[in-house]
Amino acid sequence: MKILTTIDEVRVASSDISKAGKTIGLIPTMGYLHEGHLSLFDNANEHSDITFASIFVNPTQFGPNEDYNKYPRDIDRDTELAEEHNVDYLFIPDALEMYPIGFCATMYIRNLTDKFEGQLRPGHFDGVALVVCKLFNIIRPDYAFFGQKDYQQTLVVKQMVKDLNMDTKIIVSPTIRLDSGLAMSSRNTYLSDEEKENATVLYYAMERAKDAIDNGERNRKEINAVLHKQLRSVQGIRIDYASIALANDLSEPDYFYPNEQAVILLAVYIGKTRLIDNFLITFQ
Amino acid sequence: MKILTTIDEVRVASSDISKAGKTIGLIPTMGYLHEGHLSLFDNANEHSDITFASIFVNPTQFGPNEDYNKYPRDIDRDTELAEEHNVDYLFIPDALEMYPIGFCATMYIRNLTDKFEGQLRPGHFDGVALVVCKLFNIIRPDYAFFGQKDYQQTLVVKQMVKDLNMDTKIIVSPTIRLDSGLAMSSRNTYLSDEEKENATVLYYAMERAKDAIDNGERNRKEINAVLHKQLRSVQGIRIDYASIALANDLSEPDYFYPNEQAVILLAVYIGKTRLIDNFLITFQ
Numbered sequence: 001m002k003i004l005t006t007i008d009e010v011r012v013a014s015s016d017i018s019k020a021g022k023t024i025g026l027i028p029t030m031g032y033l034h035e036g037h038l039s040l041f042d043n044a045n046e047h048s049d050i051t052f053a054s055i056f057v058n059p060t061q062f063g064p065n066e067d068y069n070k071y072p073r074d075i076d077r078d079t080e081l082a083e084e085h086n087v088d089y090l091f092i093p094d095a096l097e098m099y100p101i102g103f104c105a106t107m108y109i110r111n112l113t114d115k116f117e118g119q120l121r122p123g124h125f126d127g128v129a130l131v132v133c134k135l136f137n138i139i140r141p142d143y144a145f146f147g148q149k150d151y152q153q154t155l156v157v158k159q160m161v162k163d164l165n166m167d168t169k170i171i172v173s174p175t176i177r178l179d180s181g182l183a184m185s186s187r188n189t190y191l192s193d194e195e196k197e198n199a200t201v202l203y204y205a206m207e208r209a210k211d212a213i214d215n216g217e218r219n220r221k222e223i224n225a226v227l228h229k230q231l232r233s234v235q236g237i238r239i240d241y242a243s244i245a246l247a248n249d250l251s252e253p254d255y256f257y258p259n260e261q262a263v264i265l266l267a268v269y270i271g272k273t274r275l276i277d278n279f280l281i282t283f284q
Numbered sequence: 285m286k287i288l289t290t291i292d293e294v295r296v297a298s299s300d301i302s303k304a305g306k307t308i309g310l311i312p313t314m315g316y317l318h319e320g321h322l323s324l325f326d327n328a329n330e331h332s333d334i335t336f337a338s339i340f341v342n343p344t345q346f347g348p349n350e351d352y353n354k355y356p357r358d359i360d361r362d363t364e365l366a367e368e369h370n371v372d373y374l375f376i377p378d379a380l381e382m383y384p385i386g387f388c389a390t391m392y393i394r395n396l397t398d399k400f401e402g403q404l405r406p407g408h409f410d411g412v413a414l415v416v417c418k419l420f421n422i423i424r425p426d427y428a429f430f431g432q433k434d435y436q437q438t439l440v441v442k443q444m445v446k447d448l449n450m451d452t453k454i455i456v457s458p459t460i461r462l463d464s465g466l467a468m469s470s471r472n473t474y475l476s477d478e479e480k481e482n483a484t485v486l487y488y489a490m491e492r493a494k495d496a497i498d499n500g501e502r503n504r505k506e507i508n509a510v511l512h513k514q515l516r517s518v519q520g521i522r523i524d525y526a527s528i529a530l531a532n533d534l535s536e537p538d539y540f541y542p543n544e545q546a547v548i549l550l551a552v553y554i555g556k557t558r559l560i561d562n563f564l565i566t567f568q
Contacts, residue, residue: 007449104394105413105447111388129389137449163389165291165421 001083003090007138010091014052014140022049026141026168028132031055032072033081036176036184040145041085043173048143053082054091054135056098061127072189091139098134107133109156109163115250116265117152117276120240128153129160136161136168144168149175149183151263151278152250175277177203183277190273198234199270205230206264206279209244213281218256220244223264231268240267240274247280256283285367287374291422294375298336298424306333310425310452312416315339316356317365320460320468324429325369327457331427337366338375338419340382345411356473375423382418391417393440393447399534400549401436401560404524412437413444420445420452428452433459433467435547435562436534459561461487467561474557482518483554489514490548490563493528497565502540504528507548515552524551524558531564540567 004010017024025048027040037053044051055078062068075092082090106126112118113125136144146154154172161168176184181203182196191199209226217223220243227242245252247261256262264279288294301308309332311324321337328335339362346352359376366374390410396402397409420428430438438456445452460468465487466480475483493510501507504527511526529536531545540546548563 011451103447104396104443106392106394108390108392109388110390134447134449137451159388163387163418165418167295167421 001079001087001090003079003092005092005094005097007093007097010089010138013089014138017050018140023142024048024050024052024139025143025145026135026139027051027053027087027145028135029053029055030057030071030186031078032074032186032189033078034176034184034186034188036147036149038081038085039176040147040173041082041087043171044143044145045086047145047171048141050088051086052089052091052139052141053087054093054139056091056093056131056135058098058127058131059095060099060130061124063121063123066121067187072186091135098131106130107160109159112152112155112159112250116241116243116245117267118156120267125153125156129156132157133160133164133166136166141168143171145171145173147175148172148278148280149185150276151265155248155250181207183275185275187273187275191270195271195273198237199275201231201234201237202266202268202275202277205242206266206277209264210279210281213283218283220252220254220256227264227266231266234270236271238269240269242266242268244281258283285363285371285374287363287376289376289378290381291377294373294422297373298422301334302424307426308332308334308336308423309427309429310419310423311335311337311371311429312419313337313339314341314355314470315362316358316470316473317362318460318468318470318472320431320433322365322369323460324431324457325366325371327455328427328429329370331429331455332425334372335370336373336375336423336425337371338377338423340375340377340415340419342411342415343379343383344414345408347405347407350405351471356470375419382415390414391444393443396436396439396443396534400525400527400529401551402440404551409437409440413440416441417444417448417450420450425452427455429455429457431459432456432562432564433469434560435549435564439532439534465491467559469559471557471559475554479555479557482521483559485515485518485521486550486552486559486561489526490550490561493548494563494565497567502567504536504538504540511548511550515550518554520555522553524553526550526552528565542567 025044057071107129108126118125158170180200182199205227208230212226223244244264247263260283262281267276309328341355391413392410402409442454464484466483489511492514496510507528528548531547544567546565551560
């Protein structure tokens with residue numbers, strides 16, 4: 001595995017790979033790798049000739065009161081894991097390499113970003129779209145792999161790629177979970193053992209909502225009520241949102257119709273840690 | 285010359301050209317071609333193997349009270365001129381091909397766009413950056429050619445290319461003028477003969493400012509006073525701005541120092557027609 005830290009090095013590598021007629025699969029990450037990322041590496045190895053991963057804790061996607069500085073980092077361990085999972089090139093730029101002095105560009109994806117995560121984390125998806133756009137232009141991947149865990153992010157990235165006529169195919173892989181149902185996340189490291197136990201309520205609540213839907217419930221407010229009731233069974237939980245929406249544009253109709261694909265979206269605080277999760281459902 | 289109207293056609297053509305190891309030069313235009321555009325075509329023919337031009341009156345760069353609908357169009361004449369000037373591919377998409385229903389992306393280049401044209405035409409440069417980004421991603425040019433006439437635009441495009449790590453080199457060609465000094469512009473077609481005569485005051489005013497600078501003037505306000513005084517010699521003229529600024533970032537110091545490159549920027553109404561012009565000066 002080659003470790004690259006400058007944009008110029010990446011351009012040379014990417015250009016050589018393309019000239020050799022080989023395809024590039026990219027997994028953009030913020031590091032502190034877990035099973036979710038590793039499954040994306042494996043997925044990229046299957047889909048493409050060369051697997052590129054990036055580790056960059058992107059400052060532009062953190063709000064002023066968010067955890068940019070304390071976001072967990074462990075480059076040595078990440079490097080080992082990437083190598084074990086057959087990553088060919090690991091791009092680890094520093095912040096000034098990506099955002100030099102005098103940087104001026106911002107990007108904004110309307111509509112999709114003004115609700116759920118976007119509403120609660122203003123500017124978050126602007127930063128995500130910006131850094132993904134930059135990484136795609138630098139690495140020029142044929143495929144890029146994202147986890148379903150950040151569901152709204154996958155919609156934003158797909159919309160950006162479409163609207164800006166970028167030439168990278170976005171592939172979304174299922175969320176990887178512990179046996180308890182807890183979705184893998186770098187932020188799980190913030191949780192105490194008790195909080196980890198409490199955090200299983202996210203998956204449990206989505207399963208109960210799915211039961212209700214399987215039993216014929218199609219009223220959005222009723223489904224959301226099931227989610228809120230289950231989540232509130234954990235003392236001290238704080239719910240940012242717990243809602244079902246249409247999967248393609250996150251709009252929220254009063255009723256769902258047969259064959260509509262929907263997504264349950266959760267964001268809750270367990271202690272001081274904010275966790276998100278989601279679940280795709282096709283109405284029968 | 286091949287005329288292409290869909291993005292898919294362009295992608296195929298561009299990919300074939302690249303595979304053949306040939307370079308692409310792009311001239312993005314809004315059509316109603318004049319000598320200025322034609323000089324860019326000639327320039328592209330010299331620099332690159334294949335010359336691509338686009339004609340697209342881009343709705344996102346017009347404000348709600350601007351001249352999008354009445355912007356002059358003459359596709360037949362443009363097509364002839366492009367062919368005469370050895371354009372190889374002419375891309376003429378319609379608005380829905382570039383901005384399909386559900387389009388969400390916006391782009392914003394801070395600092396550079398909050399003064400002069402950007403301040404007076406809010407959103408204008410956002411639309412320019414967006415459409416240029418799209419055209420670059422669709423056509424994948426090695427070089428793109430812009431006229432110095434839209435000086436601030438060239439800075440915005442260069443900044444976008446740098447910040448988004450795009451792989452196209454921007455080449456700026458000198459403004460083409462009538463013998464009278466009037467800069468070539470599609471909007472000149474709005475001018476009556478008398479207004480065309482009055483419009484020569486733009487170039488004249490910049491020459492007088494240059495005289496003052498050649499005679500040792502380095503005080504910004506004094507230089508601006510020369511510009512305003514000359515422009516006001518035309519009755520009924522309305523000045524949006526007439527200022528000298530640093531050429532690289534359009535900042536406005538009180539004094540200019542030796543070896544600093546500056547730009548005189550003008551935007552004035554002659555009758556109902558808004559004209560812009562500029563002039564680069566290196567202080568001695």
